[in-house]
Amino acid sequence: MASTSNVESLDDVRRRANHDLLVRCGREEKSYRCEVCSKQFSELGNLTSHIRTHTGEKPYRCEECSRQFSQLSSLKKHMRTHTGEKPYRCEECSRQFSQLGDLKKHMRTHTGEKPYKCEECSRQFSRQSHLKTHMRTHTGEKPYRCEECSRQFSLLGDLKKHMRTHTGEKPYRCEECSKQFSRLDNLKTHMRTHTGEKSYKCEKCSRHFRTMSQLKNHIKTHTGEKLYRCDECSRQFRTPSHLKSHLWTHTGEKPYRCEECSKQFSQQSHLKTHMRTHTGEKPHKCEDCSRQFSQLSHLKRHMQTHTGEKPYMCEECSRQFSQLGGLKSHMLTHTGEKPYRCEECSRQFSKLGDLKRHMQTHKSEKPLMG
Structure with a gap:
């Protein structure tokens, strides 16, 4: 039975395999070459790191979340998601970033650079991810699907907004009146009711x-x-x-x-x-006399008393009136119609005002009680 000291561990096997691969890579004129993809490196350490892209080895492990990485530099960048460190600062607006790539992308908002171009419509974008999303307007691709109703969306953000129609979630709250909204753009629109913008x-x-x-x-x-x-x-x-x-x-x-x-x-x-x-x-105010009205139509009618405008004309005698009601009452003089009837004596009148005046004659006729 072999002793435990002669048993080769998994780490030993991995180290030996990596060593053998390095040996096979060889060294030509102080240049280290990968035999798998022929890429060349000036330093042995760089070749060692590169070989992990072929072997899949990830020896660097995050102590916070156990995520593993093939390169130490990748682990260091990842650690900033836990520490909150943002060492890269924009010289234009002082905004800070945890990754150099994010700073480079941000700088395009100042320079206006848009290096990614759509081959279909020639529209240009500052980020490759924006171009990728835009391409779905041409392909019709909708990769994001609602599990509740099977509706599909081209943008993940649109799916998230849609899901609130099922959950009833309203995460956006107005600081002025506490009204809540499911979408940020709806809150922004609502805020204009307070600002008047x-x-x-x-x-x-x-x-x-x-x-x-x-x-x-x-x-x-x-x-x-x-x-x-x-x-x-x-x-x-x-x-x-x-x-x-x-x-x-x-x-x-x-x-x-x-x-x-x-x-x-x-x-x-x-x-x-x-x-x-x-x-x-009474939100509607007359600029001439400051009289106020509860309805805009009432203000418009009132304004005719200042302008003298009489837009309503009788087809029979060409008499003109400032209000439609005045024309309608006048028309009864031509038709002979008397729509207002006294409940006491059944006498009829063409105008409501005439009926009201007539009713006073009945009140005076009634004997006093007591």
Whole structure:
């Protein structure tokens, strides 16, 4: 039976194999050459490290997480993920990095260098990973798949955002009102309701908007584009939300309910306007006399008292009126219609004001009690 001292350990076998491989590599004119791939090195240590790319040997082990590396320099770089050390500093903005490669990539944000070019559309990128991601717009590749609903995405970030529709996670919180959001861009858009910032400008009329979608919808008021059509009445709308609100006029649905009086509305804007009857808010102010109104339409009607504008004209006698209601009342003088009826004596009137004045005659006729 052989003694234990004669038994060759696994480390001994590995060392001997590496030594044999080095011997086979040979030495020519002080140059060390790898027999596997013919790459040459000036120092034996560099050849030794290189050979591990062929053998797969990883002798350097991280004490923190047990991850192993083939080269000592790779272990040293990895250790910075545990220590937080960032020895590479940008001279332009003082930002620091743990890896030299990350600093080099960052420097392109200052120099504008974009060395990676798309062969399909010639678009250029500062990072190879950005080019790789961009190429999926040409190939249609969607490597990231949702385990819940099997929907696929070209970007890992898009998959992560999508997963929140299943988990309900809302990691982004507004510091002003504590409202939470599942996406950072939604939080940024929301913050503009507090700051009043309107970054998106219409080139046609210089009007500003908080979101790109609002600007896009507004631009359709200039182009007249109406892509969304009601199947019930063929009326067309600029946005899907406007079509959706319109459809409720056919179904009778009123999903927006006032918490104060339980009155319901088919459109959110109508509920918002109605709420001012409870809050007393009058956001629309006349620049001429400072009178304030709860609705924009009321302000527009009022402005006609200053401008003298009378856009509503009677087809029968050409008389003009500043308000539509005035024209409608006037038209009754031509039709003879008397829609307002006294409940006491059944007498009828063409104007509501005439009925109200008439009702006073009945109040004076009633004897006093007691």
